[in-house]
Amino acid sequence: MSEISRRDFLKLLQGAGALLGVSVVATPVVAYFYPPKLEEVPSEPVLVCAESELPVGESKTIKFGRYPAIVIQTTNGLKAYSAVCTHFACIVKWNNASGEIDCPCHEGYFSPDDGSVLHGPPPAPLTPLIAEVVGGQIYVKVGGES
Numbered sequence: 001m002s003e004i005s006r007r008d009f010l011k012l013l014q015g016a017g018a019l020l021g022v023s024v025v026a027t028p029v030v031a032y033f034y035p036p037k038l039e040e041v042p043s044e045p046v047l048v049c050a051e052s053e054l055p056v057g058e059s060k061t062i063k064f065g066r067y068p069a070i071v072i073q074t075t076n077g078l079k080a081y082s083a084v085c086t087h088f089a090c091i092v093k094w095n096n097a098s099g100e101i102d103c104p105c106h107e108g109y110f111s112p113d114d115g116s117v118l119h120g121p122p123p124a125p126l127t128p129l130i131a132e133v134v135g136g137q138i139y140v141k142v143g144g145e146s
């Protein structure tokens with residue numbers, strides 16, 4: 001078995017570095033054009049909490065299958081969305097002071113009324129879910145506009 005020369009080793013190292021550089025640049029570009037999708041969601045409604053535990057202006061983040069969902073009691077009623085940002089899949093949070101759903105990663109902001117992008121880099125609205133009250137309990141299920 002032949003030994004690898006110092007020059008060949010450096011070329012190999014250079015090639016690995018170039019490959020790493022390409023992947024660092026390509027990954028965000030690909031992710032931008034193919035935003036994360038809500039998959040493996042529960043087929044049954046998921047219990048959030050008692051309606052009395054979610055006053056106007058408050059939100060809860062729950063586990064919804066593999067992903068978190070955010071439920072907000074807005075002045076326009078209950079709203080629910082996937083809490084996964086459509087930019088690079090960070091978890092969004094309700095900001096009661098601004099009245100917007102914030103993504104802290106790259107300053108993306110979404111409307112609580114329809115999940116649309118208000119400003120920032122997210123390429124698509126948040127995935128809407130259906131929030132409903134049954135017997136005084138708030139449930140979230142798949143549905144809504146996409």
Ligand code: FES
Nearest residue numbers: 085087088103108
């Ligand atoms: S991941 Fe949400 S704005 Fe970038």
